Amino acid sequence: MRRSRSSSNAPWLLAELGAASAETIARRMMLMGMGRCTHAEYRKMVTEKIATTQSSWLELAFSPWTMWTSMLAPYHRAARSNARRLRNRP
Numbered sequence: 208m209r210r211s212r213s214s215s216n217a218p219w220l221l222a223e224l225g226a227a228s229a230e231t232i233a234r235r236m237m238l239m240g241m242g243r244c245t246h247a248e249y250r251k252m253v254t255e256k257i258a259t260t261q262s263s264w265l266e267l268a269f270s271p272w273t274m275w276t277s278m279l280a281p282y283h284r285a286a287r288s289n290a291r292r293l294r295n296r297p
Contacts (some may be wrong), residue, residue, distance in 0.1 A: 213221045216276065220283055223283060227286035231286055234293040235252070238293075261281070263278045
């Protein structure tokens, strides 16, 4: 079940998003630097950004009075899942 985010959770959401994004970027840069980044990972980088952006814009389109934290939620989910997935990668 998804937790709803209120404006009081906005600082926490931004902190988690920033930390997960930084970890994902660092891990992907290490993979690239070591020459171990696969074509599938490169494809995933592009396709997930497209899907996340579409999801965020759809949130805005169908609910114009939505809170900005709801628009950041797809980015937050993607960043956290990427960090988790890359953390478990050998």
